Every structure is written in C-alpha cells, then in structure tokens.
Amino acid sequence: METHLADSIRDTDRGREAERILRACVHCGFCNATCPTYQVRGDELDGPRGRIYLIKQVLEGAEPSRATQRHLDRCLTCLNCMTTCPSGVDYRHLVDIGRSEVEKRVGRGPLERIERLLLRTVLPYRRRFAVALGLGRWFRPLLPGRLADKIPAVLSQPGTWPPARHDRRMLLPTGCVQGVLTPNVDAAAARLLDGLGITLERVPDGCCGALDHHLGAEETARERARRNIDVWWPRIQSGAEGILITASGCGVHVRDYGHLLRDDPDYGDKAAALMDKIRDPCEVIDAAAVERLGLNAGERAVAFHPPCTLQHGMRLRERTEAALRAAGFRLLPVKDSHLCCGSAGTYALLQPALSTELKYRKLRALEEDKPEVIATANVGCQTHLAPEARVPVVHWVELLDQLSAR
Ligand code: SF4
Ligand code: SF4
Structure with a gap:
C-alpha cells in the first residue's frame, strides 16, 4: 500500500516501522474473513483491513475522532488476521502504534480514564487483586447485576508443590492473577514436570506487563519487563533451562519483550536472548x-x-x-x-x-x-x-x- 506519512512521524523509529508494515498490506481483505469483530458487526471499519486503513490515515496526518478510537478499541488483538494474511502484515505492532497515536490525539473522558486507571492499579498486583476479589465476592449481592457478573470465580484451590529434587530446573513466574483465580494450574504443571525430572522453581517477579501494554501505558509495560528480566536473568545464567509461562496470554507478551525493549541499551540484548528461553507448557x-x-x-x-x-x-x-x-x-x-x-x-x-x-x-x-x-x-x-x-x-x-x- 502506498504511504505518505506525516512529517511529525515519518523519520521516527515508530514511523519507519509503521511504514514498513503498511507497505506490506495489499488491501486484499482476506483477513476480514477470520476477524471476529467483523463477523459480529459486519462493518469494514471493525475488521483488520478497515483498521489498517484508519491507522494509515491517522499516520498520514488525518485528525482521528472518537469513532476512530472506538473502532481500534473494539479490536480484540486476537491476531487471527495475522494468521490469515498472505502478505505477512505485522498487524500486532501496527495496531499498537495506531492506538498510541490516537490515544495521544483523542484522549479519553473522565469515566474511561478512571476505569482504565483502576484496572491498571489493581489487576497487575496479585495481593491487591486478591483483596479486591475477596471484597467483590463479599459484597456481590449488593452490586448491580452488570458489575456483579464481572467478578470472576476462583476456579481451583492451590495444590501440593513437589520438593525441589532435580538438577534440571525451570523458572515459574508468580506475579500473575492466575495464581489467585486458578492456583492449582501452576502446581499441576510443577507435578507434571517433576514426573519428567524437572524442578519448577517459583520466582518472585511481577506482572508481565501485558495489561499495561494493552491499555496504552507503554512505559509502565517496559518497566515491568525490565524488572522481570532482572529476576530471570541471573537464574538463567546459573543454569535454569527456561521460563515456563502457564497462561498463554502472558506468554505471548513476554515473547515480545525483545521488541518492546529493542531500543533499550541496557536491556535490549538480554530481552532478545531470553526470548529463546520462554516456554509454553505444550x-x-x-x-x-x-x-x-x-x-x-x-x-x-x-x-x-x-x-x-x-x-x-x-x-x-x-x-x-x-x-x-x-x-x-x-x-x-x-x-x-x-x-x-x-x-x-x-x-x-x-x-x-x-x-x-x-x-x-x-x-x-x-x-x-x-x-x-x-x-x-x-x-x-x-x-x-x-x-x-x-x-x-x-x-x-x-x-x-x-x-x-x-
Ligand atoms: S492485512 Fe493482509 S489479508 Fe488483510 S488486507 Fe492487508 S494484505 Fe490483505
Ligand atoms: S486482531 Fe482480531 S479483532 Fe483485531 S483486527 Fe485482527 S482479527 Fe480482528
């Protein structure tokens, strides 16, 4: 696709990345066929091709509106369109750039800002989340239906963790809310790995940063990535063979730390090297x-x-x-x-x-x-x-x- 990015972004790293991605798109629309939001809404602008076009217009200098923001907000970032695209368009990183440009220029109303701040203040912190969940469940009968329905159930109890007894070791991040909602998952993985002769070692890291990243708080997401790398790096250097991430939503974000920190002189190389160490249970x-x-x-x-x-x-x-x-x-x-x-x-x-x-x-x-x-x-x-x-x-x-x- 031919592009003419605005002077304000053309010669920046983001501008060059966006231009490269946009130029790969031939506007064929194959991706619309597998886009869930396009299937539900039937609106070109709620499909990947339409969103790519909106982002292109914004990066070329058009003024984005609340409507532009809503079409980008409705994207699930499910990346189904990337699997379908025959031209290898990197929609994932393009939509990040598009969202952040629109966010800067359109902003959010006070209610949306509070809602997003609340999510970012509670969800990435395991203890805060556990307290909020406990309070939510306690007061559930008093809450309006729409809010009460959003309080997730705790789906399992913590299981027994096997003793550390193997030379082979893998690390298990523990900063995720998964440990509150489904605490048996990590313990189940540890028991299975124990049967395979691998000790799963819990490490005191924090949230992977996916949530901040998706809510547009880029610098916080990068800071979380750096902190996690500080926890993982010395343990990998001392012989742990990998980092097991049992929630695929976190796994996909952590595998992108290399891209997230690519311009960081202190962490870029470590982030790229660690990417080969991330493992999904499968x-x-x-x-x-x-x-x-x-x-x-x-x-x-x-x-x-x-x-x-x-x-x-x-x-x-x-x-x-x-x-x-x-x-x-x-x-x-x-x-x-x-x-x-x-x-x-x-x-x-x-x-x-x-x-x-x-x-x-x-x-x-x-x-x-x-x-x-x-x-x-x-x-x-x-x-x-x-x-x-x-x-x-x-x-x-x-x-x-x-x-x-x-
Ligand atoms: S993203 Fe890929 S599938 Fe979608 S319109 Fe562009 S080239 Fe076609
Ligand atoms: S990421 Fe998912 S929802 Fe978003 S445009 Fe692609 S297929 Fe549609």
Missing part, C-alpha cells in the same frame, strides 16, 4: 513427554479451546491437542476453533457486549458434541467461559495432572 509437556508419563484418560471426551494467544500469537497450534490425545483423551471437533472467545485480557470488561456475544458463540461451538469437560490454556479464557459453561472449564495441564494422580 513445548515441555508434549506428546512424547505425556507418553513417558504413562497417562491414560480412557477416551474421556474433551473440547479444547486454543486461546488466540497460543494459536495466533505464539503459533503453537496442535501441540496441546497432540499432548491431550497422547494421554488418551478423545478430542471433539470444535467449529470455528480459530475464533476468539471474547475474553482478550481486559476486553471482557471494556467491551462487554461484543465480548459476551463472542462468548456465547464459542460456548455453543464447544458444547455442541457434549464434552465432559472443556480445556483451554489461558486463565482469561478459562474464567471468561466457565460461569456459563454447562461442563467444567479447566486448564489442560490440570487434566493431565488428574491422570497422573490416579
């Missing part, structure tokens, strides 16, 4: 590992929901499914499994109507063949789908762990 507990563990599910019927962050963000398709099949689960076919469930970080809170519509579509598809259980790989999807699902929604490592405990 890269460690793969089909071969499951066979070594000798698990047998006896044909239990499972519907698997691959989070967008896993299948589109990290491009780790079919690995989890292969591990579940190796354990003897019968994986049911799920229509449109490439589509987002509507969770998407804080999207469910900020875009409730679209998010709810996508959730019901996803649940209909997942439950069509009557699974005994729904499995997924991200705490956001799990807590989003669980309240209205007819069967339990679990993280897939918990399913495997239940077998190994038999």
Whole structure:
C-alpha cells in the first residue's frame, strides 16, 4: 500500500516501522474473513483491513475522532488476521502504534480514564487483586447485576508443590492473577514436570506487563519487563533451562519483550536472548513427554479451546491437542476453533457486549458434541467461559495432572 506519512512521524523509529508494515498490506481483505469483530458487526471499519486503513490515515496526518478510537478499541488483538494474511502484515505492532497515536490525539473522558486507571492499579498486583476479589465476592449481592457478573470465580484451590529434587530446573513466574483465580494450574504443571525430572522453581517477579501494554501505558509495560528480566536473568545464567509461562496470554507478551525493549541499551540484548528461553507448557509437556508419563484418560471426551494467544500469537497450534490425545483423551471437533472467545485480557470488561456475544458463540461451538469437560490454556479464557459453561472449564495441564494422580 502506498504511504505518505506525516512529517511529525515519518523519520521516527515508530514511523519507519509503521511504514514498513503498511507497505506490506495489499488491501486484499482476506483477513476480514477470520476477524471476529467483523463477523459480529459486519462493518469494514471493525475488521483488520478497515483498521489498517484508519491507522494509515491517522499516520498520514488525518485528525482521528472518537469513532476512530472506538473502532481500534473494539479490536480484540486476537491476531487471527495475522494468521490469515498472505502478505505477512505485522498487524500486532501496527495496531499498537495506531492506538498510541490516537490515544495521544483523542484522549479519553473522565469515566474511561478512571476505569482504565483502576484496572491498571489493581489487576497487575496479585495481593491487591486478591483483596479486591475477596471484597467483590463479599459484597456481590449488593452490586448491580452488570458489575456483579464481572467478578470472576476462583476456579481451583492451590495444590501440593513437589520438593525441589532435580538438577534440571525451570523458572515459574508468580506475579500473575492466575495464581489467585486458578492456583492449582501452576502446581499441576510443577507435578507434571517433576514426573519428567524437572524442578519448577517459583520466582518472585511481577506482572508481565501485558495489561499495561494493552491499555496504552507503554512505559509502565517496559518497566515491568525490565524488572522481570532482572529476576530471570541471573537464574538463567546459573543454569535454569527456561521460563515456563502457564497462561498463554502472558506468554505471548513476554515473547515480545525483545521488541518492546529493542531500543533499550541496557536491556535490549538480554530481552532478545531470553526470548529463546520462554516456554509454553505444550513445548515441555508434549506428546512424547505425556507418553513417558504413562497417562491414560480412557477416551474421556474433551473440547479444547486454543486461546488466540497460543494459536495466533505464539503459533503453537496442535501441540496441546497432540499432548491431550497422547494421554488418551478423545478430542471433539470444535467449529470455528480459530475464533476468539471474547475474553482478550481486559476486553471482557471494556467491551462487554461484543465480548459476551463472542462468548456465547464459542460456548455453543464447544458444547455442541457434549464434552465432559472443556480445556483451554489461558486463565482469561478459562474464567471468561466457565460461569456459563454447562461442563467444567479447566486448564489442560490440570487434566493431565488428574491422570497422573490416579
Ligand atoms: S492485512 Fe493482509 S489479508 Fe488483510 S488486507 Fe492487508 S494484505 Fe490483505
Ligand atoms: S486482531 Fe482480531 S479483532 Fe483485531 S483486527 Fe485482527 S482479527 Fe480482528
């Protein structure tokens, strides 16, 4: 696509990056076919091609409006469009640039600013989140329905952590709200890795920064990345073989630290080097590992929901499914499994109507063949789908762990 960026941005790093991405787009529109928000709204400007065009106009000097901002806000950042695009357009980094330009020029009203500040003040801090969740559950009967519905349920209790007894070690970040909502997931991963001869070592890091990044607080996101690198780097240097991230929503963001800190003279190289050390559970507990563990599910019927962050963000398709099949689960076919469930970080809170519509579509598809259980790989999807699902929604490592405990 031909571009003529405005003088104010053309010769900046962001301008050059945006120009490179925009020029790769041939405006074919194939991406619209797999965009969940385009499917629901049927509006070109709520699909990737339209959003790319809006961003191009803004970067070329057009004045963005509240409408421009709303079309970009409605994007789930599910990255389905990147999987579909035949030209390899890096929509992910373009939409970041577009959103930040629009944010600077359009701003937000007071209510939106407070809502976003509250989310950024509570969600990335595990203790604050635990207190807020406890209070929310306590006062739930007094809250208006719309707010009460947003209080997530705690979906598991913390499980036993195996003793550190192996030379092989991997690190487990502990700063995520996952530890509050589904505390058994990390413990289940630790028990499975223990069976594979790997000690999972909990490290005192903080939130990965994905939430700040998606809410436009770029510098806070970078600061969180630097702090986590300070925790991980010496441990990797002393022999830990990788960093296991059990929530794919965090995994996809952490794998982008190299891009986030690419201009940082102190952290850029470390961030890039650490990217090879990030592991999703499906890269460690793969089909071969499951066979070594000798698990047998006896044909239990499972519907698997691959989070967008896993299948589109990290491009780790079919690995989890292969591990579940190796354990003897019968994986049911799920229509449109490439589509987002509507969770998407804080999207469910900020875009409730679209998010709810996508959730019901996803649940209909997942439950069509009557699974005994729904499995997924991200705490956001799990807590989003669980309240209205007819069967339990679990993280897939918990399913495997239940077998190994038999
Ligand atoms: S992003 Fe890719 S699929 Fe979408 S319009 Fe551009 S070139 Fe076509
Ligand atoms: S990231 Fe998802 S919602 Fe956003 S434009 Fe791409 S396909 Fe549509």
